[in-house]
Amino acid sequence: MTPANGHAAAHELRGVVEATRYVKGTIRTVQQPLVNLSDAPRGERASQLLFGEAFRVIDERDGFAFGQSLRDGYCGYVLGGALTRQDAATHWVAAPATHLYPKPRLKAPPEVAIFFGSHVRVTSDMGDFQKISTGHFVPTGHLQKLRARFADPVGVADMFLGTPYLWGGSSRWGIDCSGLVQQALIACGHDCPRDSDQQRGLGRELHPEEPLQRGDLVFWDGHVGFMSDAEMLLHANAFHMAVAYEPLSEARARIAASGGAGQGSGEIAARRRIEPTR
Structure with missing residues (x-):
């Protein structure tokens, strides 16, 4: 979340982080259907940017642009050829x-x-x-x-049913657990960070005696999903390798027993409720 890579840093970070130079950055637009946002040039995929999304370029070298997604503030490297001049969306x-x-x-x-x-x-x-x-x-x-929004995040997430699981994925081509939650919440007018640990700050924590309802978020360490009702979980997960419905009781027992990358670990860590936008 810090737009700095040692070579360059965003100008507002002067005096906060060390860099060779400090720049305002240039806003560019993604011109490919999808582009990976990686943790290093030719590194591992951390997220993805979609066609038409805005990206603040802080540094460019060796065919890669380092910068920050305007969707969620996530920082990383993208192929420079995937970006073009800024184009105002409608x-x-x-x-x-x-x-x-x-x-x-x-x-x-x-x-x-x-x-x-x-x-x-x-x-x-x-x-x-x-x-x-x-x-x-x-x-x-x-x-x-551009300003139109849906009302039901679970209904949006359901549109991705059957989508292949993809670590760092953000689209129907492939998506992960936090990518699914982010896309659904943003489509309903909620600001939403990219990773599940960041998303645990959304909404309010449910009291232990409060029953779950449609739209609630259930978190494990490294995993998140939507409740479609009091008993059924909708989540992108590596067990099914897809966006799937699963009884919460079954998911809870399975994750506690084994877990693993892409499906969380341990017991349920948090239950959060996000109030509808007005």
Whole structure:
């Protein structure tokens, strides 16, 4: 969460961290369907950025850009070629995925797909299709205006049902437990950090006697999921290698007995309730 890598640091960190230089940074936009945000150049994936998302570039060298995602403040390295000049979005993709068509026709062969949460700038309303700034066409029903939000995070998470589990993933192509929670909460107007340990600060802790309800978050060390009702957990996990529903009692017993990367460990560590936005 600290935009500094030793070579350069954000200007607001002058006097806080040591760096060769301090910069304001340049805001750029992701121009690929997905790009990995890694902990080092050619390092391990920590998160992903989606098409149209903004990234504050602090340092560039050897084909990589170091900086900070404007979605959640997460810092890391992305391929420099995945970024382009800043483009002000007008809409976001509110379907699990959508195709970019070369023409506003259903039978036109789509060239590529982008994913839920991606940002686009609409330039023309073609009725059933919206033309975006890349020159492609997106089905109108797959887009929402930039400020539009859903009301039910669990309903959003359910759209990802069956999505393959992917450590650091943030899309229908592949997603992890905290990525699923983040995408669902942001789509419903809640600010949400990237990692499950950070997400344990959201909402309020439930009293031991309070029953769980739809939308509550259940945490283990290294894992998080949504309750779809008082008994059923919806989570991206490495046991199923997918986004899946699972009785909380079964998940609790399994994780306590074995656990592991991608599915948490130990007993339930926290139960949090996030109040609806107004």
